[in-house]
Amino acid sequence: MTPAPLPGIMIEAPVRMALLEDLGRAGDLTTDAIVPRDRNATTSLVARQPGIVAGLDLARTTFQLIDPSIKMRVERADGSAVAPGDVIATVSGPARGILTAERVALNFLCRLSGIATATSSVVAAVRDYKTRIVCTRKTTPGLRMIEKYAVRVGGGGNHRFGLDDAVLIKDNHVAIAGSVTEALKRAKNGVGHLVKIELEVDTLDQLREALDIGVDAVLLDNMSPATLAEAVAMVAGRAVTEASGRITPATAPPIAATGVDLISIGWLTHSVGILDIGLDFKD
Template identity: 75%
Template sequence: MTLAPLPIVMLEPLVRAAFLEDLGRAGDITTAAIVPADLCEAMVLCSRQTGVVAGLDLAMLAFRLIDPSLEFAVQRADGSAVRPGDVIASVSGPARGLLTAERTALNFLCHLSGIASATRQVVEAVQQYPAHIVCTRKTTPGLRAVEKYAVRAGGGSNHRFGLDDAVLIKDNHIAVAGSLRTAIERARAHCGHMVKIEVEVDTLDQLEEALKTGVDAVLLDNMMPETLALAVAMVGGRAITEASGRVTPETAPAIASTGVDLISIGWLTHSAPILDIGLDHAGQGG
């Protein structure tokens, strides 16, 4: 599947906010003091680890917002696998702009590439099964769209983007409603026919009740593989099955082998380690 880029209009406010935070009240006083205004340099964004690239449009914006004359050329597009020493992109032009934009560009690129890399690792772990790896709403405030994009760059898929695009009835909703059936019936009465309804269940008894009431998807939370297999058999294709809880690249194959449709993982967006990428002089990269 082709990875569709996010519109620049979505990305630019994120980069501008990062620069407002970083430049403060006086700008980059270190670079202004040390680097001649007419000095030009050529540098490369170079991977120092094995992983998957994501976030190049944000990095490019960072350089060009600081200095529109900077030239940015991509060698490894988002979604590409990289190894240590691979040049991801080159950037050249006034040295002051290069150095001032460096950290903001790398913050976005390293963070999103880390998410893409972690996603790819889990996707590859379950590639012999039909299950899709999906992310959750456990995202960095303000960065949800780009973090979910990074999951797609890594070969994963997205769960709902917010509270307004699907119904997910969780344990606290059920507790407040008084019963699982009441919660489902209230959700169906409130939402239009275009809105999908998913319910979180912890036991096979809850699953049976959800199926009798009728839902579009069931979130099978923290079930062992043996129980997941029984749950998938109970559903029998009447709803989408999603497994969550304690998912790692090591545990994912056993979960996927149960026949679930989706495996959702929160840590992909809230705890994935960065991919180490550096900005080096052109002669150092590659």
């Protein structure tokens, strides 16, 4: 099911920032010199490769911030699967505005569709298991909320949005605290009763120690499927189990088969490729 669209107020700021970066100090010198002010055009956003569409609201906002009279009619909504040659949307209005907004609109649309497509591929790989695919905080600075939206469009879920969502105790926190037990005790004493606490563990001994103290979730980092299965059995439903560590569509199924609740994947947002989408003039 496609997630609810982000409110306009949440997407306008990143779009406005991207446009100001592109327009610089003098605007679109090329288009303003070549395209007559009264020239109108009808164009199509067209998929060049198969994938999942995400980011159409950002594309629409980009065009309309440049010229409110530009209209965009969506043919393939966010979450739709597209093939090469499919028309995703039709954009019509003043040609100057369309050309000026083109690159920023495509940057958002291609990037977010790439994230949705990659997420969909991993989700499909584990569809026979209960495991959910989630992203991480390894996002492009300033674009976290829209990149995490694209993960949801691809069928995945979201981990923390920021440091204030929940407690996630990692290896460096444990090292400074001196032990898993001490780190967990400090966390429990330092946050409110509604805040969830997750602990990253590298070994079954650490996991055993965490379960003795009590924890809401455990991040089982870089464990083999055999060790993960043992960890899931040890947890026995007392905490949410999450596997992480360079997981791909090929390695995800045997990890999901261990019974882990979540698989978290950083590359879905930090290094995924774009979905190639172009803007073609119809007249």
